Amino acid sequence: MILTDKEYSKIRITQVTGRYVTNEHIQEFLSALSTDFAVTDIGLSVQRNKIQSITFGHGPKRILIWSQMHGNESTTTKAILDFLYFMQLDEQFVSKVLEECMFKIIPILNPDGAKAYTRVNANGIDLNRDAQDLSQPESQILRHIYKEFEPHYCFNMHDQRTIFNVGDTNLPATVSFLAPAFDVERNISSTRAASMLLIAAMNKTLQTLIPGQVGRYDDSFNSNCVGDAFQMSHTPTILFEAGHFPNDYEREETRKLIFHALLAAVETISNDSLESFTIEDYANIPDNNKLFCDILIKNAEHIDAKLPKASNLFVLYREVLQNRTVFFQPTVLSKADSELVQFGHLTKDCAVAEDVAWLTVNGILELIK
Known part of the structure; x- marks a missing residue:
């Protein structure tokens, strides 16, 4: 499903815009969600700021999504708010998704970093390098939710810098994806393959919107990265990277594209249509470069x-x-x-x-x- 720009403009959350997005900015929206959306305090950050999750849907396919693991990477948080609003609408597409899927979304995993607009948390730790040590409360909270929720899919949402292009072209990597590796050899297990097929589905949609502007992130293995660690635990995990769209330093266009990628992903999962795509489709997405x-x-x-x-x-x-x-x-x-x-x-x-x-x-x- 692809919304027209006019349709998207009606569901875009206009009170949360720009690059600076904190707990304070999203509370009004979260408090206005339908009662079908359970907003829960799931723990506290280093500086005792609350970390929240939103749980909704009643289907058997469980999807865990988290954003702003890096506090200064807010584009995907904005897209998640748009997605949450859309999931409240009385639409056939929404009804189908909610019948097939259950979601647990952490909109801001690193509220201290979000407030200070830094990549790291208040202890100066990159949470995406803490998957093994679990030295930080935010890392422990994510791992606890992962074990408790037992997701069938994980979406790890990030921003990437303006330096990235697609392949050898002069096109920016406006959106990039990765099916993280689970071993040094970067082998393809059934769960990593599922990640690849889901990315191929999202890429098909995005190519109609931003042809040539989707890249594939480097898949070097690092067990300290959360995506690699969850892939090691046999959960299909996908890294989303929201990048630069021409003249869009506030990343409002990219926000819309991440929203469309989310719709494509959940449509594919709810319809059990992964088999419509191939690993070759994923491999054919050009690598990111830094040109x-x-x-x-x-x-x-x-x-x-x-x-x-x-x-x-x-x-x-x-x-x-x-x-x-x-x-x-x-x-x-x-x-x-x-x-x-x-x-x-x-x-x-x-x-x-x-x-x-x-x-x-x-x-x-x-x-x-």
Whole structure:
């Protein structure tokens, strides 16, 4: 099922937008959910902020979803809110899904990191590298829910940086997926195969919306990563990576695409239609590469005579939280960090007066000189 933009605009949760999303932002929405949606406090973070889950549906196929394991990766949380709203509608599609599936969703696993807009939790630990030690309360809560709920599928929801492109193309990896490995050799078990087939289903939908802009994330094995650990426990697990869409640094377009991916996934599960796809379909999704910067500056020697002719400089935005708003602070990449860069989401030419004026107004020219 694919909603039109007009249909999607009616279910998009407009009170939660932008990159900064915390517990505070989502409470009004959660409190207004139908009584068929059980909102439960499932534990406390390092700083004693509550971690919540939403449970709904009454089918035999159990799906566990968690977002903002990394506090500064909020796009999928916004998509989850849209999904939750849609799942309350009196629609034939919704009725079918709720008859076949039961969901448990943790919208913000790392509320301390979300509030501080950091990847790590309040103890400075990356929760996605804590799957074996379980040293953090947030990691322990997720593992407890996993064991208690006994899911048939796990969706591990993340954001990825603007540096990622698809294959060798100049197309951004707007959405990326991974069927995590369960061993160093990256073998394909029946559960990993199920992850691959479900990703193939989502990719089929997304190719109609963003052709060529879906990538496949690196599948190097790391047992400390939650996705790999759950795959080791024989649960089909899927990594979602919400990436960059042109001119969408607030990631509202990407939010919509993650919503559509979720619909495609649950439709496939509820219809038992995994067999419509193949492992080859998954393998044919191009790998992610890191060939992008945010601003490619051409002919930089026009503003810095020390540079050789036809010099390029590369700018990457750093996300900075100030007064509850995320700002994008430009930084010029070093020569070592920019060796692989080939493309810019925006290109400016220092031989063009209008482009130099833009660089000046946006405070980038002074970074270069």
